[in-house]
Amino acid sequence: MRPLLIISEARQANQISEVIRRYGHPQAISRFIRRIEVDLNLEVNPQHFHYEIMKVLQDQMPAGARQGYLICATHDIERELRLKGFLKTQQAEFQLYNAQELAKVFPAGGQAKPQLAKIIANCGLSIDAAALSIISNWTHSLIDINALTAWKGQFGRLGKLSWLADAILARVALMTAPELGEIFMNSPVMDAEIAAFNKDRRGAVKSGDILANLLNKRRPDLELLDSPADAIAKFPNGNVVVVEDGLWSGTELIGVFDSLLGRRAGREKTKPLDDPSLLKGVSLTLVFGMSTDYGEAMVRRYLQDEGLNNISIFSASPLELASPTLLTKIGDPAFPIDGLRANGPMAGDINPFLISSLSSALTPDQCENARLFCNSLGRQLWVNYLTQMKTLKDWDMWPDEKLDNCALGMHGLGLTHAFGHSVPKASLPLLWGSGPVQWGGKTIEWKPLFKNA
Secondary structure, rough: OOOOEEEEEEEHHHHHHHHHHHEOOOHHHHEEEEEEEOOOOOEEEHHHHHHHHHHHHHOOOOOOOOOOEEEEHHHHHHHOOOOOHHHOOOEEEEEEEEOOHHHHOOOOOOOOOHHHHHHHHHHEEEEEHHHHHHHOOOOOOOOOOOHHHHHHHHHHHHHHHHHHHHHHHHOEEOOOHHHHHHHOOOOOOHOOOEEEOOOOOOOOOOHHHHHHHHHHHHOOOOOOOOHHHHHHHHHOEEEEEEEEEEEEEOHHHHHHHHHHHOOOOOOOOOOOOHHHHHOOEEEEEEEEEEEEEEHHHHHHHHHHOOOOOOOEEEEEOEEEOEHHHHHHHHHHHOOOOEEEEEEEEEEEEEOOOHHHHHOOOOHHEEEEEHHHHHHHHHHHHHHHHHHHHHHHHOOOOOOHHHHHOOOOOOOOOOEEEEOOOOOOOOOHHHHOOOOOEEEEOEEEEEOOOOOOO
């Protein structure tokens, strides 16, 4: 992706913003596009704006930038600020865009686009180009432009839904291993006496080896075990950290704690402690690369109920999805929590990430259509997944209430997030699920964006 500096007239600011919003990828926009506005109705001092441009060019380049800044402006701006001559002295590339096009209406999905939109695309900042740059770091299958186009094409085969494919794709975030490693380097891991990750004893493929490699490279002096129980037993009164990539609904982590306490015989998610009482004495910090406020609240409630106030949670930037009312209920010791753990929160208690994100970019009707489509297909994809797991591992089918609550992702969280090595089940099933789905009388075999997740 290439950083872009747009210099425009102040009176065209809203039109520029609309072109950027419509044709640019949100994550790319925030990191790679800078703007300078000029009011041509006032006396213009070219040297002042030359200085402002130099400040942008001298700033640190955004991470992932593959070239220096491209600077674009209209003919009028170029003439008033004498840009071409100045930019030659800065060895900066310059391109003109057509101001008159900003007032035109370009139909969605059409081939014709304003010149500024083409410049955005050429810098790799369009939805497709930027999304591909982000998700091509997926390690379990090749995601190239053909795979991306095929996934998007499924929406069109079920209806006039290409806009929804773009809207979802623009919100997919993938945290790479180096990014996860940087979070660990700025966490309680740096002060730990020993660290652990959870290696699932049931033979399930987990993220432990990836996390172990990240820590070994960054803190080679830190002893790292693949069992929280072993780390706690070795330092029962010490400073222990347990690392995981993500905390979403809390269900998985609560299962780990129940296993440590010896409560899941035959279904352990981790090795049990030989002496469960050690869990109350150790100074233990749980470190996550990503989390949700709902998942953190559910785990804190479990720790509170178990009298494990010696255990704390660290996450760099938790996603805020739960309503204040729900968080208050979870934190109330008198609130019966078992139903929430079993089936997840009711609709309205959680603001699904995707739907909340779309509300600022789409019309209310589009948001409702997006919710209905993602709910319907998500529920069908869960049924496909659970049917497969019934065959492979003798899992039970979920009750209707849980299927409904999880249609947008586990416990209705509606995430669009992934790591380079895994996709949480709290993310949209449209991203990781597969199998036959039906919508509007049409049936197709759905293929995931993240294959082998």
